[in-house]
Amino acid sequence: MIQYSLIFNILSALIAIVSFFMFIPLGIAIYGQNTEVVLAFLYTIVPTVVVCVVVYLATRPYRRRYLRAKEGFLLVTLSWLAASAIGALPFFISGEIPAYTDAFFETISGFTTTGASILTDIEAMSPALLFWRSLTHWLGGMGIVVLTVAILPILGVGGAQLMRAESPGPTLEKISPKVAETAKILWLIYLGLTVLETALLMFGGMNLFDALTHTFGTLATGGFSPKAASVGHYNSAYIDIVITVFMVAAGLNFGLYFRALQGRFRDLIKNTEFLAYLAIFGGSTLILAFSLNKVVYQGFAESLRYAGFQSATVLTTTGYATADFDLWPAFSKYILFFLMFIGGCSGSTGGGIKVIRIVTLFKQAVNEMKYLFRHKGVHVVRINGEPVRKDFIYTVVGFFTLYMLCLLVTTAVVSTGGYDLVTSFSSALVTVGNIGPGFAKVGPTMNYAFYEPYIKWVLSIAMLVGRLEVYTVLVLLVPSFWRR
Amino acid sequence: MIQYSLIFNILSALIAIVSFFMFIPLGIAIYGQNTEVVLAFLYTIVPTVVVCVVVYLATRPYRRRYLRAKEGFLLVTLSWLAASAIGALPFFISGEIPAYTDAFFETISGFTTTGASILTDIEAMSPALLFWRSLTHWLGGMGIVVLTVAILPILGVGGAQLMRAESPGPTLEKISPKVAETAKILWLIYLGLTVLETALLMFGGMNLFDALTHTFGTLATGGFSPKAASVGHYNSAYIDIVITVFMVAAGLNFGLYFRALQGRFRDLIKNTEFLAYLAIFGGSTLILAFSLNKVVYQGFAESLRYAGFQSATVLTTTGYATADFDLWPAFSKYILFFLMFIGGCSGSTGGGIKVIRIVTLFKQAVNEMKYLFRHKGVHVVRINGEPVRKDFIYTVVGFFTLYMLCLLVTTAVVSTGGYDLVTSFSSALVTVGNIGPGFAKVGPTMNYAFYEPYIKWVLSIAMLVGRLEVYTVLVLLVPSFWRR
Numbered sequence A, B: 001m002i003q004y005s006l007i008f009n010i011l012s013a014l015i016a017i018v019s020f021f022m023f024i025p026l027g028i029a030i031y032g033q034n035t036e037v038v039l040a041f042l043y044t045i046v047p048t049v050v051v052c053v054v055v056y057l058a059t060r061p062y063r064r065r066y067l068r069a070k071e072g073f074l075l076v077t078l079s080w081l082a083a084s085a086i087g088a089l090p091f092f093i094s095g096e097i098p099a100y101t102d103a104f105f106e107t108i109s110g111f112t113t114t115g116a117s118i119l120t121d122i123e124a125m126s127p128a129l130l131f132w133r134s135l136t137h138w139l140g141g142m143g144i145v146v147l148t149v150a151i152l153p154i155l156g157v158g159g160a161q162l163m164r165a166e167s168p169g170p171t172l173e174k175i176s177p178k179v180a181e182t183a184k185i186l187w188l189i190y191l192g193l194t195v196l197e198t199a200l201l202m203f204g205g206m207n208l209f210d211a212l213t214h215t216f217g218t219l220a221t222g223g224f225s226p227k228a229a230s231v232g233h234y235n236s237a238y239i240d241i242v243i244t245v246f247m248v249a250a251g252l253n254f255g256l257y258f259r260a261l262q263g264r265f266r267d268l269i270k271n272t273e274f275l276a277y278l279a280i281f282g283g284s285t286l287i288l289a290f291s292l293n294k295v296v297y298q299g300f301a302e303s304l305r306y307a308g309f310q311s312a313t314v315l316t317t318t319g320y321a322t323a324d325f326d327l328w329p330a331f332s333k334y335i336l337f338f339l340m341f342i343g344g345c346s347g348s349t350g351g352g353i354k355v356i357r358i359v360t361l362f363k364q365a366v367n368e369m370k371y372l373f374r375h376k377g378v379h380v381v382r383i384n385g386e387p388v389r390k391d392f393i394y395t396v397v398g399f400f401t402l403y404m405l406c407l408l409v410t411t412a413v414v415s416t417g418g419y420d421l422v423t424s425f426s427s428a429l430v431t432v433g434n435i436g437p438g439f440a441k442v443g444p445t446m447n448y449a450f451y452e453p454y455i456k457w458v459l460s461i462a463m464l465v466g467r468l469e470v471y472t473v474l475v476l477l478v479p480s481f482w483r484r
């Protein structure tokens, strides 16, 4: 039996916390004397908090101390859905996004750190709502880090499994002090990076509002910008470099910061995913820079600046833009297309398939080849210098297959609207991969406003499925999940 | 030590056999009094046979009775390369294909049963060379069936592994009588199907030449047609249906015909791949028919005819055309794009990833999901009603990863020519998958003539890698393959 009272108990607490964060944009709206937006936030916050308190109190007596795997999956999925459904209300009630479908799309795009937008005129939005829009990224990013580093491994999902020394079993009780402690440290790291990037951006000439919103978009690898021209608006090499560095930092496994803080630097140097991630970023930056030099940009330094920014924004699945890469030469465009499949590290705010999975698949493939002509001796895949557990490879395979399946199904749905293959497939790729901008009709200077409502809903779900490591949501579709 | 004398001994025998088959187009050229083509064949056959006899006799004394795995991979790769290099000569020497790069591309496209063509005016070619072009399909298809059903499983490659009751080890000696016997039966089945389809096509009004060449293209899932408009030239529902049925038949595992001949029909009904293949074909035909009805074609019967033909031609990776699917609605086009990833059954002449691998990946993914919420009990992937060996899943994963890697690398190379993503990616997909026609610049009514020579060479290698189940060729790139 799935114990719904327990799920709703935790859910109501989480949603109440999200509502409290609406006080910040509410403050901005009050300061800007924007009555409509003030009311929109109040009409959202008050009923939400009331409902949350009632649900919390009503479900409290039935609360168990165990959270089982099934309840965990349901809770996580419902958290993102509920946060998006409620987070969309201020946009809708204020009338700044007239259709609820669009408001929901924008908000789930925020909480899933996708950054795909339906806004056709970003700068016409009120500052309070633009701030809320970027804040959904920051909250979503924080949620994802806690989820993937601290919670999903316990439920048996995700690359972080690798780091699990022994299986602690699926009950929350045993590890809840540990989860709380880990979450607290992660939260401090996230907060520290936020303060640091904001300060550095302000040093580069941004005002506090711009610096904060762009920091939210960077650290969450989200990509929403309050500027129509995205980061390109500032046309500053300094800002480009700061954001490039922090995007790369946000694509790292947050567990590694944890280790670095403990002084365990040797763990970093031995970390396969960390090294592969840096190699991919460095390699693609160089290849891109050479392919752009004298073709799109005049000097190599300029080519390197744009190449680094675009490599970082696509590899980490952030989606900020300083150039319309859809106009780049075919080969340069293709490198970015290729990076879209990879994504950040496990336990980062980045989306995509994740570096660790790509590396594992590749190592497994090479291993299989060696096995073909050397039957003797045991060939094992090594990650971080240790032989990998066989289960891990199975999990990766399952993930990869389901990920591809999501891409295929999403592409099929989009193509029913009559859109060309590049538009359909890249829409799927950048929503499931939580990237944001794609190619053709959904290129970096485009938006998702033109899609039919049913396509917007499907893309919203695609973002959710991709963000929650595919398994978390798809497991709900297995009939036996609901049995007994 | 790799024993090259043994490899060249077998290779020279194989190439001599291929040369003997050139006597048929030679006969056609003599009958047509086409002196240039007669000479082109003689200039190819005579030196080739002389060299083969010399090499064969020279290497015979050093011949061992064992063929080891390494030698097997090298032999298979060299066979296809050498057959293509020599098979290209008549096209080149006669001057009908002026560039050797083009002649090689056309011939390896034939022997790998890809059917991608550089010919801009097919019907201007002499009948003898058109016949030879189609004959390369037939020989290549036969080679692939023997390879995948009888030889690769011994080397540890391919879906057919699944059928191997016990591992006979990597020596050819132990099983050579069995290989010879199996090859003989497969040859008879292939010949029987050839006679049957040729007769049925002649009954539909084709002359012997057209019936034979189209049969070669069908059974090899090759797709070369001596007509510019491909099968659409005949505009006959009867011919469309006959070819559809035989394409589907050619995409079946030839081991199943073997079992059917032995009266083991229960094996067919229990065969997971067989059932999945028919389900995919049936499903895509119906979906396509509904998506085309009243949009492209007027009646449902007509829609079904074109839908069935296109489903079969793409799923089995044949590549014959009766309609320019690049002009179809986005969704219909997308269904075909999706089928391009699947391909035929293992042990058929079809290319692609193969149905068994797709089914295995999918079952493994569902299994992983169940494992997430039901830790108790053993979950196993079942194929043909039996639990699958864990190694098989590893092989499938390795294959899938390498296949994707080939697609990515090939796309990258094509995109350096400045071609758009759809052209670049679909060129990779249809060469690695041995399909032939793709989308955009390489659509069903287009050809590959416009590509730069270096791209043609890379696509030629892509066809070879895809055709030889990826592993067979890529294993040669592992440095330790050449060590010791």
Ligand SMILES: [K+]
Pocket: A113, A114, A115, A221, A222, A223, A317, A318, A319, A434, A435, A436
């Ligand atoms: K993003």
Ligand SMILES: [K+]
Pocket: B113, B114, B115, B221, B222, B223, B317, B318, B319, B434, B435, B436
């Ligand atoms: K083909």
